[in-house]
Structures are given as structure tokens and as C-alpha cells.
Amino acid sequence: MAKQDKEFVKEITPQAQDYSQWYLDVILKAQMMDYSPVKGCMVIRPYGFTLWENMQQGLDRRIKETGHKNAYFPLFIPESLLQKEADHIEGFAPEVAWVTHGGNEKLAERLVVRPTSETIICEMYSRWIQSYRDLPVLINQWCSVVRWEKVTRPFLRTSEFLWQEGHTAHRNEEDAEEETLKMLEVYRDFVENDLAVPVVTGKKTDNEKFAGALRTYSIEALMSDGKALQAGTSHNLGEHFAKVFDITYLDSDGELKYVWQTSWGVSTRLIGAIIMVHGDDRGLILPPKVAPTQVILVPIAPKKVREEVLPKVAAVYEELKAAGIRIEMDDREEYSPGWKFNEWEMKGVPLRIEIGPRDLESGQAVLARRDNGEKVTVSLAELKDSVSSLLVEIQSNMFAKALAFREENTRRTDDYEEFKRIIAEKRGFVVSHWCGDSSCEQAVKEETKATIRCIPFNQEEGSGTCLRCGAKSDSLVYFARAY
RNA sequence: CGGGGCGUAGCGCAGUUUGGUAGCGCACUUGGUUUGGGACCAAGGGGUCGCAGGUUCGAAUCCUGUCGCCCCGACCA
Numbered sequence: 001m002a003k004q005d006k007e008f009v010k011e012i013t014p015q016a017q018d019y020s021q022w023y024l025d026v027i028l029k030a031q032m033m034d035y036s037p038v039k040g041c042m043v044i045r046p047y048g049f050t051l052w053e054n055m056q057q058g059l060d061r062r063i064k065e066t067g068h069k070n071a072y073f074p075l076f077i078p079e080s081l082l083q084k085e086a087d088h089i090e091g092f093a094p095e096v097a098w099v100t101h102g103g104n105e106k107l108a109e110r111l112v113v114r115p116t117s118e119t120i121i122c123e124m125y126s127r128w129i130q131s132y133r134d135l136p137v138l139i140n141q142w143c144s145v146v147r148w149e150k151v152t153r154p155f156l157r158t159s160e161f162l163w164q165e166g167h168t169a170h171r172n173e174e175d176a177e178e179e180t181l182k183m184l185e186v187y188r189d190f191v192e193n194d195l196a197v198p199v200v201t202g203k204k205t206d207n208e209k210f211a212g213a214l215r216t217y218s219i220e221a222l223m224s225d226g227k228a229l230q231a232g233t234s235h236n237l238g239e240h241f242a243k244v245f246d247i248t249y250l251d252s253d254g255e256l257k258y259v260w261q262t263s264w265g266v267s268t269r270l271i272g273a274i275i276m277v278h279g280d281d282r283g284l285i286l287p288p289k290v291a292p293t294q295v296i297l298v299p300i301a302p303k304k305v306r307e308e309v310l311p312k313v314a315a316v317y318e319e320l321k322a323a324g325i326r327i328e329m330d331d332r333e334e335y336s337p338g339w340k341f342n343e344w345e346m347k348g349v350p351l352r353i354e355i356g357p358r359d360l361e362s363g364q365a366v367l368a369r370r371d372n373g374e375k376v377t378v379s380l381a382e383l384k385d386s387v388s389s390l391l392v393e394i395q396s397n398m399f400a401k402a403l404a405f406r407e408e409n410t411r412r413t414d415d416y417e418e419f420k421r422i423i424a425e426k427r428g429f430v431v432s433h434w435c436g437d438s439s440c441e442q443a444v445k446e447e448t449k450a451t452i453r454c455i456p457f458n459q460e461e462g463s464g465t466c467l468r469c470g471a472k473s474d475s476l477v478y479f480a481r482a483y
Numbered sequence: 484c485g486g487g488g489c490g491u492a493g494c495g496c497a498g499u500u501u502g503g504u505a506g507c508g509c510a511c512u513u514g515g516u517u518u519g520g521g522a523c524c525a526a527g528g529g530g531u532c533g534c535a536g537g538u539u540c541g542a543a544u545c546c547u548g549u550c551g552c553c554c555c556g557a558c559c560a
Contacts, residue, residue: 011495011509020554039552095559116560149559150484156560163560210560230560267560300519338520345520356519366519449556 012346014281019225024154026275030284030347033154040152040159044268047347050292052162052268056142058194058290059164059266062186068138068166073120075143076111081119084244088118091211095147097159113146118212118237118263121167122245129169129259132251136179137169155272156229156483163267169247169259173238176260177215180236183264184217187232195270196287196398197221197277198406199231200429200478202454207438210263214238220453220478222406223276226427228453228480231273234264272483277402278371284348285370287398288391295320295327295387296344300337300356313355316365316383323384325391345370350394351387371398410478414467419479423448429480431456433473435466444468444479453478 011029013021027033032048044052060070076099083089092115099111114120125137142164152158166183170176184201191197199219209216213235221231241247242258251257278285288294297320299313310331317329330340337354344352354366365383368375371394378386409428413419422430434440434452444467445451455477466473 018554024553035552037551091559145560147559151554151556151558153554161560233560265560269560298519302518303516306518333518336518336520336522338518339522340520342521354519358519 012281012283015224022281023276026279026283027154032271038159040149042154042158047292048271051271051286051290054290054292055194055270059190060142062190063140063164063166066182066186068140070141071139072141072143073117073124075114077114077120079110079112081123082112084119085212085241087240088212092116095149097146097148115145115147117141117165117167118241122241122247122261125169125259126245126247129247129249132171132249135169135171135249135259136175139168140164140166155268155275157269161267161269163265165263165265168262170261171249171251171259173260176236176238176262180215180217180234180262180264183262184219184232184234187219187234187264187266191219191221191231191270192399194287194289195274196395196402197231197273198399198403200454200456202456202478204454205438205441205452207441208452210235212237212240214240218454221273221277222409222429222480223273223483224279224405225276226409226481228429228482229269229273229276230453230482231270232264232266235262237261237263278398279348283346285398286348286350288350288395291326291348291350293326293328293349294391295325295351295353296349297327297329297353297355298337298340299329299331300354301331302357305357309355309357309360312360316353316355316380320384320387323388325387351390353383353387369394371401414464416467419467420448423450423479423481427481429453429478431476431478432467433464434475434477435469435471435473436475437469437471440466440468449481450479451482453480453482
């Protein structure tokens with residue numbers, strides 16, 4: 001980043017100086033969120049929430065296209081329900097918020113504010129499911145959940161966060177596994193295509209899997225500081241919950257059987273991923289598909305020509321808006337064009353159109369891309385088409401750029417000393433052989449702070465030797481320091 | 484839960500060492516001049532200095548306590 005650029009954004013700490021301060025500066029200055037009076041909770045401001053709404057649209061469409069319907073389950077869960085599944089309660093007990101009183105009266109049974117909804121949903125499924133003809137049950141809900149976190153970071157980990165959680169019930173293991181993988185693929189498709197964030201897909205180790213799950217799969221993304229972020233998870237819950245919640249059905253063979261279940265979710269954490277994958281020292285860079293504002297139109301209208309310029313610029317605004325482009329016009333008189341350029345760049349708007357007297361004389365407009373800073377001049381007649389194709393181009397360039405970064409920062413070694421060096425000095429993903437023993441996994445974590453992000457589906461090599469213990473290993477895994 | 488940092492105007496800070504009229508920059512308001520990469524001039528408004536005790540003639544400043552927030556680590560979407 002040129003020195004000149006830094007001067008434009010004196011309010012933002014450069015990434016190289018202090019990455020987490022950069023992150024906080026950006027989201028506050030861009031008005032994505034603000035801190036609330038409640039510790040660990042944040043206010044998602046309109047700019048951030050519009051981004052979330054756009055993300056919801058893209059994902060909700062995909063969830064529905066794969067046959068799921070939305071529903072809503074209660075915020076409160078009786079203590080007794082949460083406690084039914086042993087692993088589950090053990091996993092979540094430390095971070096649940098309790099409701100003990102209604103008004104002034106103490107409740108007969110404490111309620112938890114849902115940290116996730118498996119238990120309450122299972123309770124209902126046990127009532128709804130009788131026959132194999134009732135299966136599969138494919139339900140999703142958009143809601144917020146509460147986990148009393150000790151350490152919080154805006155979007156990445158807050159005490160309350162927004163998400164969607166899908167909960168399905170199936171006839172057998174094959175169907176449940178198919179569903180689990182199908183939804184992971186939905187997430188991959190959504191995150192890569194709409195958010196322009198490349199992900200690695202794979203299975204979680206037993207240590208890292210969801211409390212109460214048989215198997216957990218995840219999509220893992222690499223942030224621009226070299227740390228990994230779990231961007232979404234999909235769990236095959238097996239029959240664990242069905243057995244404790246007694247969710248049974250009469251199969252066609254006349255036998256009473258337990259259902260196989262899945263659950264899967266992504267959260268507002270994805271907003272953190274967008275920020276950290278694409279942002280730079282000048283601020284946010286938002287992917288066109290979900291950006292609250294795709295195009296910012298800045299008229300250059302000195303007083304003497306304002307009356308000529310503004311109506312023409314307004315006409316351009318109307319034309320692009322009618323074409324379905326999320327465009328805004330910044331015709332505020334109290335700010336200079338330069339100020340507006342910096343402001344909207346900081347907010348990550350993918351494309352800027354400048355139209356001033358000189359442009360109107362020659363019937364053109366200046367387009368400036370946020371992703372690479374390039375400026376091009378196009379005729380007003382071609383503007384609509386140029387804008388549309390540039391937005392597509394920006395979206396794919398952002399993905400390509402992020403993918404290139406991830407490739408550059410994914411390193412392959414089975415040499416533990418080299419592994420430690422990479423994790424300490426360069427970070428990023430390190431792909432290594434692992435024997436499958438959780439004590440090796442634990443040791444690597446203690447010694448390097450790197451965890452196994454996932455066992456990728458893509459296994460390009462045959463067997464080898466575990467990087468920590470040297471024993472025979474059949475699978476490569478992704479290691480990284482993670483958020 | 485450990486370690487660190489911070490609470491003074493909307494934001495960022497100075498003032499605290501050595502007690503004595505609460506300040507600066509940005510933002511905001513009004514008027515005017517401006518507009519192709521963060522414009523300028525002038526005049527304004529805005530504060531129980533996180534909170535509670537204490538010491539003192541006098542506390543943002545010293546003492547005691549307390550609350551909150553942020554960051555970094557152990558656990559987690």
C-alpha cells in the first residue's frame with residue numbers, strides 16, 4: 001500500500017501495524033456495528049445489517065431450493081431438556097444464560113436461553129414423527145442464540161449472535177449423511193460464490209466436533225492475517241438425540257426405529273470473514289453480490305454548473321436503479337468529492353461512478369473499482385452494461401485474489417520443525433500427515449497453538465507418516481492457528 | 484479465569500507526576516466562500532472528568548473501594 005494511501009485513511013490502523021485494531025477500526029468507522037451497554041453484545045447497525053440481509057437472501061434461497069422450510073422455535077429451553085443428552089450439556093453448560101425468575105417469582109424449573117436449538121427441536125420432533133412417511137423432516141430457522149462467552153470479538157464471537165440452524169430427521173444413516181454433506185456443499189457454494197471467500201471443506205476431528213454429534217463437517221477459510229476461521233458447520237447427529245428424546249418411527253418393515261438427524265449452521269461470523277478476507281488498509285471491500293450498496297454515484301457539481309450536472313446525474317441514477325443495481329447517489333454539498341471517494345472506499349462499495357462537467361461534455365462517466373483501484377472511462381450509453389459486467393468481474397476477481405492468497409499460504413510438510421517454523425513465522429494453512437491419534441493433535445496444539453481445522457475430502461496423497469509421532473498416517477489434514 | 488490497557492464533550496486525546504478558572508483536534512450548529520482524491524474563513528453550542536466514599540480551605544489530579552469496557556492468552560459458531 002502506497003504511503004499516499006495511508007494518509008487517506010488516517011482513522012484506520014494499518015493491518016501490518018496491528019491487525020486486530022485494524023479490524024475494529026474498520027467495522028466501527030464503516031458503521032457495521034457498535035458496542036452495546038451489555039458486555040459481549042454488539043449492535044449491528046443498518047450498514048452491517050443490510051449486508052446480513054443480503055447474505056440471508058442468498059442462503060435462504062439455497063436452503064429452500066434444497067427442500068427445507070423455515071420455522072421458529074422458542075428462545076427458552078427448560079433445563080431438563082438441555083440435560084437429556086450428556087455430551088451436549090457438557091459442551092454447552094459453561095456458556096448458557098439462565099432464566100431463573102418470571103417477574104418477581106422464582107421459576108419452578110430454570111430455563112436456558114438457547115445456545116442452539118437441538119434439544120427443543122428434538123422434543124417437538126418426538127411428537128411429530130410417527131411413521132417413515134413423516135420423514136424426512138427438513139426444517140430451518142433464522143434466529144439469534146446466546147452463548148456466554150468470556151472473550152468476545154465483534155462478529156467473530158459475541159454473546160448473542162444471529163444465525164440460521166437447520167435441523168433434519170431422516171430414516172437412516174445414508175439419508176442423514178447425504179443431507180449433512182449436501183448442506184455443507186450449499187454452504188461452500190454460497191460462501192465461495194456470493195461472499196467470494198474460498199473455503200476448504202472437510203471433516204472435523206473428534207476433539208473439534210460438535211457436542212453431541214456423530215460427525216461434524218466444516219468449511220474453513222483463511223483470513224488475510226494467516227489465521228483460519230471456521231465459517232460453517234454441518235453435523236451428522238446420528239441417533240444420539242433420537243435415543244434420548246425418543247424420536248422413533250414405524251418403518252415400512254413394521255419395526256420401530258430411531259431417526260437419524262442432522263443440524264447445520266452459519267452465523268454473522270461470516271461477516272467477519274468477509275471483512276478479514278477482502279479488506280485492506282483503506283477499509284472494507286465488499287463482494288458485489290451482497291454489498292448493501294453496489295455502486296456509489298458521485299456527482300462532481302461545482303456551484304456554477306450544478307443545475308446542469310445534477311439532473312443528468314440523477315437520470316443516470318434512475319436508469320441504473322431501474323436496472324436492479326443497488327446504487328446510491330451522494331450529492332451532499334457539504335463534502336468534497338475527494339472526501340466522498342475515501343468515505344465510500346472505506347465502506348467497501350465495490351464500484352464508484354464519477355460524473356462531472358467534463359464527463360458530461362464528452363458524454364461519459366468515470367468508473368473506479370474498489371477491488372483493484374482501476375479507473376476506466378465509459379460512454380454514458382454503455383454505462384449500464386459496463387456497470388453490470390464490472391460488478392461480475394469484481395466479484396470473480398475478489399474470489400480469485402482470495403484464492404491465490406490462500407494457495408500462497410497453504411504449505412505442505414511432514415517435518416515438525418519446519419511446521420513449527422511456518423506456524424510461528426508465516427501462519428496460513430499447513431497440510432500435514434496426521435496419524436489420527438488425538439494425543440498427537442493435542443500435543444501439536446499445545447506446542448504450536450495450531451489446531452486441526454479439518455480432514456479435507458480432497459486427499460491428494462496416499463499414506464505417509466504423522467508429523468508429530470512419525471507413525472503411519474492415511475490422511476492429510478489442515479492445520480492452522482484459528483480464530 | 485489469568486495477563487495488560489483504558490474510563491475527561493459525539494469521537495480521538497492532553498491535563499494527573501508537583502491539588503488551585505476543564506483544555507486541544509476532529510465532528511456538530513450558523514453565515515459566507517468552495518467542489519475531478521479527506522476545502523477554507525468567521526462566529527457559536529456542547530462536560531455532574533465512570534461511580535461511591537475519604538483526605539483537604541480546595542480533588543479530573545492524592546487515598547480506599549467499586550463498576551464497566553477493550554486487547555492478549557486457556558475454552559467455543
